[in-house]
Amino acid sequence: MGLELRQQLKLSQQLVMTPQLQQAIKLLQLSRLELVETVQQELLENPFLEEAETERSDLPMEEMPVEVDQTTATPEMTSPERSEEMIRSTDWENYLGEFSSISKQAQVRETEIPEEGVSFEARLASKPSLDGHLSWQMRLSHFTQRELDIGEAVIGNLDSGGYLHADMDDIRAMVPDAADEEIEAVIHRIQRLDPVGVAARTPRECLLVQLEILGETDPILLSLVDEHLEDLEKKRYKPLARKFKIDMEELKHYLEIIQKLDPMPGANFSSTEPHYVSPDVFVYKYGDDFIIVLNEDGLPRLQLNTFFADSLSQTAGKEKDYVQEKMRSAAWLMKSLYQRQRTLYKVVESIVRFQREFFEYGVTKLKPLILKEVAEDIGMHESTVSRITTSKYVATPHGVFELKFFFNSALDLEDGTQVGSESVKALIKKLIGEEDPKHPLSDERIGEILKDHLKVDIARRTVAKYRSAMNIASSSKRKDIL
Structure with missing residues (x-):
């Protein structure tokens, strides 16, 4: 088949996204x-x-089109x-x-506050880091140079909560010829620096170190932390009371001691700054x-x-x-x-x-x-x-909200009208906040209350979904039986 060149006219539409x-x-x-x-x-x-530098005044410019039709429109080319x-x-x-609203423009005046002396930045001190805080303590303690090298390797592998996630092989790779006994000895000493419990491998180890420093020797307390943290987390209190042959008041006393411990000793030194809106x-x-x-x-x-x-x-x-x-x-x-x-x-x-x-x-x-x-x-x-509603926030008489917050799905009411899902979430949060801690409301019961008193037609699984979205624990974990 031969090759040839042809000229052909063709009409077509296409979207042109100019840089402007x-x-x-x-x-x-x-x-x-x-x-x-x-x-x-x-x-x-x-x-x-x-x-x-001059103050703004009302815009004399003619109204400009706001909408950009993204399927057919292209900007007008100007000579x-x-x-x-x-x-x-x-x-x-x-x-x-x-x-602003016509004839009700809020007048905001900026007040200049003269600065005297040093600049504002010069008055601020940087927040101490966890590794810097621990390194400073090691150099004030009786650590040999080899122990300092091992300690720096340990500190360099701590996460934001203060936990050590490196194994012996990782630390030996950074400190050649270091024996396991040497590494364990340095970890043991670091765990007893401030904050106490740092460089622990598990929450159990972290809390046990803190109990040691506090001088706690009660075998029941030590056993609760050493062997039954999961039971405490899931509030399996009655089986624990039967096992240790103690009543609920005694168990409550032990829980109060454990709750005063810090399971995340490095969190106060986290470099993560809050996100301001x-x-x-x-x-x-x-x-x-x-x-x-x-x-x-x-x-x-x-x-x-x-x-x-x-x-x-x-x-x-x-x-x-x-x-x-x-x-x-x-x-x-x-x-x-x-x-x-x-x-x-x-x-x-x-x-x-x-x-x-x-x-x-x-x-x-x-x-x-x-x-x-x-x-x-x-x-x-x-x-x-x-x-325009993405990553935008509005300050209202009831707090600061993202503009996306105002767009929510609907739930049916018994009278045929509808209510917003965010309103229902707020009602669920309010009901849980007012519940009896010893008799928390189940998801099914919350659904019944919403239906009986507020006429909201909502299923139990929807209540559970909204509760989980608000990071609220289930009724079994909210229950206080002490």
């Missing part, structure tokens, strides 16, 4: 802190962007002349405006209405660098192409930021409309809600609502 469109979609799903970091990076890379005219004629300094939106109660205020604290106020913008008419060739590209990039970033903030405001405004009873009375009044309902309410695509 990708950036706009990316900005939608960034958290506030990630957004601040992204804008700061753009300020460093684009010479046509700079941070404005270099049109791009230059658009950028010069727009007051980009105030591109974000103030997003910075709300993206604040919702305040004002009379009979709610005010929505976007948190723009720390978000740079962007404007075009006038010095570089004025040089547009004085460039030619490749320089002019570079200038136009950077100016278009700056303009698109400003549009995308405005679009993101406006979309976020509209979504929260819709959530407040749908979940007004939650904002009035709390979690037990949360209604079932899906993304599609909010998307139809504000005239956007579901995927846009999904992206």
Whole structure:
């Protein structure tokens, strides 16, 4: 068969994801802190962007489309002349405006507190690490250099809870010619440093070391820790009382001693820092209405660098192409930021409309809600609502919640109406919190209470699923028989 070249015309549709469109979609799903970091990076890379120092005022710019149809739409291509005219004629300094309820804008004033003396950072001390704390103690004790080498190998294999997960072969690989007896002797001494019980191989060993340091020699207490930790965990108290021929009050006394021990001696030295949430939106109660205020604290106020913008008419060739590209990039970033903030405001405004009873009375009044309902309410695509509610938090009169929290499935009521699953979880948590510890509510009983008193049609397995999702133990493990 011969080969030949042909020209053929063909019409087709395809999705074109330009870098600008990708950036706009990316900005939608960034958290506030990630957004601040992204804008700061753009300020460093684009010479046509700079941070404005003046206060923001209402945005005079015409309304820009928020929705991006991801199946058919592509951004309109702007000519270099049109791009230059658009950028010069727009007051980009105030591109974000103030997003809040009309005529009820909360005025937030920043108070500058003068710092005197050394900087704030200089007043902070780093948190001591577990390995550093133990190494310091070893060097203050009578450890030989060989014992220090073995000790450093042991300390280097401790997990965040202070447990040793290396075996003899691992430690010998780091300290050649070390005998098992030498290694065990060093481990024994380290376990009696502060925190006591560190470098233990098992919880049993950890607790026994602590009892030794406390001077506890009661054979029943030592046997409970040495042989019956699993029975204690599963609250098999009556068989233990029969085995040791003691009454429940005596067993309770032993349990109180064990509960004062620390099964995770290294946890206080963990380097893991808590994750702090910075709300993206604040919702305040004002009379009979709610005010929505976007948190723009720390978000740079962007404007075009006038010095570089004025040089547009004085460039030619490749320089002019570079200038136009950077100016278009700056303009698109400003549009995308405005679009993101406006979309976020509209979504929260819709959530407040749908979940007004939650904002009035709390979690037990949360209604079932899906993304599609909010998307139809504000005239956007579901995927846009999904992206803008990802990793975003709202501060409400009842606490800080992720925006995804307001979207929950429905459970049927006997009168034909529905209730949100999160509301049911809150009710289950409340019932368990108020139960008698000696007679905890079973999942089946919780389901009966919800059905009899609150008219919620819920199965026992659903109660168990919601309870497990909230990390609440079963009734057998919650039971206090002492």
